Amino acid sequence: MRSLITGGAGFIGSHLTEHLLGLGHEVVVLDDLSTGSEHNLATVRDDPRLRFVRGSVCDPDAVERCMDGVTAVYHLAAAVGVFTILDKPLESLRTNLAGTETVLEAARRHDVPILVASTSEVYGKNTTAGLSEEDDRIVGSPLKSRWSYAEAKALDETLAYLYHVEHGIPTVIVRLFNTVGPRQTGRYGMVIPRFVQQALTGAPVTVFGDGQQVRCFCHVLDVVPALVALLADETAHGAVYNLGNAEQITISALAGKIIEATGSHSEIVKIPYTEAYGDGYEDMQRRVPDCTKARDRVGFRPHHTLEDIIRAVIKDRRPAT
Numbered sequence: 001m002r003s004l005i006t007g008g009a010g011f012i013g014s015h016l017t018e019h020l021l022g023l024g025h026e027v028v029v030l031d032d033l034s035t036g037s038e039h040n041l042a043t044v045r046d047d048p049r050l051r052f053v054r055g056s057v058c059d060p061d062a063v064e065r066c067m068d069g070v071t072a073v074y075h076l077a078a079a080v081g082v083f084t085i086l087d088k089p090l091e092s093l094r095t096n097l098a099g100t101e102t103v104l105e106a107a108r109r110h111d112v113p114i115l116v117a118s119t120s121e122v123y124g125k126n127t128t129a130g131l132s133e134e135d136d137r138i139v140g141s142p143l144k145s146r147w148s149y150a151e152a153k154a155l156d157e158t159l160a161y162l163y164h165v166e167h168g169i170p171t172v173i174v175r176l177f178n179t180v181g182p183r184q185t186g187r188y189g190m191v192i193p194r195f196v197q198q199a200l201t202g203a204p205v206t207v208f209g210d211g212q213q214v215r216c217f218c219h220v221l222d223v224v225p226a227l228v229a230l231l232a233d234e235t236a237h238g239a240v241y242n243l244g245n246a247e248q249i250t251i252s253a254l255a256g257k258i259i260e261a262t263g264s265h266s267e268i269v270k271i272p273y274t275e276a277y278g279d280g281y282e283d284m285q286r287r288v289p290d291c292t293k294a295r296d297r298v299g300f301r302p303h304h305t306l307e308d309i310i311r312a313v314i315k316d317r318r319p320a321t
């Protein structure tokens with residue numbers, strides 16, 4: 001078994017790389033290191049079954065060079081994080097649209113099963129408690145950069161689905177809800193590593209908006225085996241699956257929990273969205289998954305609690321003494 005992981009030097013991709021090597025697979029990682037890092041692959045760097053290729057998923061030649069002997073593709077490469085999308089809207093859109101089509105086209109040519117990582121962002125402002133795969137999308141204006149990530153990922157889903165329907169390529173789409181754990185960086189807008197970093201350094205923990213937004217967080221080590229199980233299961237192909245944890249918490253309560261867990265004296269400071277992200281930013285009040293479909297198909301059930309996640313991120317971020 002040889003898997004290609006696009007974005008394999010990123011947060012989720014590096015855990016998936018370790019997992020597949022642990023299962024005895026060979027792994028090819030294609031990553032342009034824009035938000036990822038070779039350091040994320042430090043534990044497996046010397047494994048002869050790992051090949052790292054620095055290049056872009058938007059470059060068909062680079063993708064083609066990675067396809068030799070590949071039996072499964074995990075397409076995780078994307079421009080990720082609110083700050084990235086707002087900073088480089090056009091480049092992000094191109095990566096998230098053209099990159100996915102390039103990788104799907106390579107999978108079609110080589111007739112290889114492919115998993116495409118989508119996101120709970122596609123549900124937009126739908127605040128149903130327990131979003132299921134059939135629920136409607138409620139998104140803002142296409143001229144607001146904030147929604148371009150959701151728009152691109154939604155089109156990626158349609159592309160992946162049509163490659164399945166029209167070309168018979170085995171595809172699986174996963175909608176990841178907030179996924180957290182060691183190696184995730186807060187630099188691009190991810191809330192838990194950002195709060196942990198602030199608390200560990202005694203800086204104010206900055207909550208954007210009123211802090212009453214409800215979110216759910218899933219440990220990356222709960223998500224990764226489900227990616228592999230879904231792609232390996234022929235009956236899962238041609239469909240979309242939510243993957244997340246349904247344990248809910250407000251962002252203010254999360255900040256308090258992290259301050260307590262780090263033993264920090266940081267204060268919580270609320271910052272208006274306009275100050276954090278500029279004018280016109282829209283957030284959603286609640287984002288909670290219903291993962292019944294993935295549970296019924298491959299037994300997906302998150303085992304890590306929010307406390308486990310916070311402990312793991314603190315351990316990862318605390319400077320060694």
Ligand code: NAD
Binds near residue numbers: 013036118
């Ligand atoms: P990440 O930023 O750590 O990983 C993305 C990786 O893709 C990085 O290593 C980056 O360098 C690479 N990349 C970006 N553009 C590229 C390009 N043009 N060519 C090659 N590589 C490129 O983020 P992550 O959290 O690990 O996200 C992985 C996937 O999961 C993404 O598709 C993301 O949209 C999706 N996702 C993540 C979350 C989450 O909470 N972490 C939630 C929903 C969806």
